[in-house]
Amino acid sequence: MYTALYRKYRSKTFDEIMGQDSIVKILKNQVKNGNISHAYLFSGTRGTGKTSCAKILARAINCLNENEGNPCNTCKSCEGILDGSLMDVVEMDAASNNGVDDIRELKEKVVYPPTSLKYKVYIIDEVHMLSKGAFNALLKILEEPPKHLVFILATTEPERIPTTILSRCQRFNFRRISRDTIIENLKKISQEEGKKCDEKIFKLIASKSDGAMRDALSLLDQVLAFGDDVSFEMALDILGMASEEELLKLAGAILQSDMTSAFNLLKQILYSGKDVITVFKDLIQVLRDILVYKSEGSEENLIYSYKKEDLDSFSSFGKEDILRAMTVLSEKSQDAKFSFDPRVVLELAIIEIISFEDVKKSLAKTETKTRGKEEKDEIFNKNQADILEPKTLEEQEPSQNELKEESEKEVESKKEEKISTTFEFDFKDFVEELDDTILKSLMGHIKSSDFSNNMINFYVENEFNLDMLKSSEKSLAQSLEVYMKRPIEFRISVRTPAKEEARAKLEELFGKEKLDIQ
Ligand SMILES: [Zn+2]
CATH class of the missing domain: 3.30.300 (GMP Synthetase; Chain A, domain 3)
Structure with a gap:
């Protein structure tokens, strides 16, 4: 049976966890020094390693041959946890066990010491889904936790967890994983799978997965499933993305206020089967690349690969105009997600960007006209x-x-x-x-x-x-x-208050660091 890449390559030790260096360092130290907390809260976006880390921690604190804080994964404790035969490590998904009863049941069980391990570990995923009553029951346990008990709570929405619970947890925030780290991992895994892949494909996947390794590996799965030697164009097709050349042309037409070309290009891109939300995001990323290229003069930090002369053709555009176009697009992309016709929203966004410059010109014209x-x-x-x-x-x-x-x-x-x-x-x-x-x-x-x-x-x-x-x-x-x-x-x-600051949206799309362009 085929195992998904993200399962097959799931990190088994702390040292294999990617992009969460400080968290890993602290946890390893705690394991080494036997300084274990009774409750941990792992928060952060999906696909950033929370669950993997929780599983590793559960083994590490019970491992008989712990090595520098890492579990050995071969001793009978590690093996028993890995194959799920030991009942002392329990994984729960709060999304499906959110009733008070489950936690009440837990309350009766946790008082008994573990049968074969040093610690009884409860990993509760998506903990924010617990009901109010369940949280109360959990709080009761956390108020007087037995010595042998460890809770590892994981959530994508820490703000939905009561402060009474939060204050009793050691909290770790998992960051989005950097593009470079994702690219590096994709390369390594493709090699191990014996597949040849165009380097550009990794860049593409990394930018599409938005800091989530799990998403990146799922996309890689889709691409590799097409054969041993996948071309960049094929990958674009498989992932439903417009090629950067088309996108760059579209960005150029928009910045040049060439409405006709912009709409024709958009039609072409959409006609080839790309979905509108993806085009929104890709277009913003291309504009971001243009901006970065203008600021840094090098292609090193660009998301996509372009022809140098194509990039240079943007030298006459002002950074402000590019940034404004990005702002409009990112603002509208949020609207598009909730629209019954996202394409119209995208078209309106393009009109909005193009109109801005034209409005200035037309205003000047009307003023002269009215005289007399x-x-x-x-x-x-x-x-x-x-x-x-x-x-x-x-x-x-x-x-x-x-x-x-x-x-x-x-x-x-x-x-x-x-x-x-x-x-x-x-x-x-x-x-x-x-x-x-x-x-x-x-x-x-x-x-x-x-x-x-x-x-x-x-x-x-x-x-x-x-x-x-x-x-x-x-x-x-x-x-x-x-x-x-x-x-x-x-x-x-x-009439309706503006939802979020456009900048916040851009930050969400690119991460704060990437956006801080001088
Ligand atoms: Zn072990």
């Missing part, structure tokens, strides 16, 4: 002043009487005018009628609108979109005036 139309300007400027001066809430919401008065006045004075001056505003129709294509695309950020108190309210989702629209307030005012055939007040505001 003085009559209109007078009304327009008055209206603009209203918009630009922020109002207090009370000012915005006139009393019922005022409202009535005002509306009567309005109806009175506008009677002779066309229907569009009544209290109706059809947002969809307005957008359809827009000639200004940039403004039209910006309107895509407006999630809803309403028309009350003779004022139009536009709502956007976050501060970033608000800024984008604010920058084109003037052309919006003009277009509204043309559409409504009179100056009209409007307000743009954020």
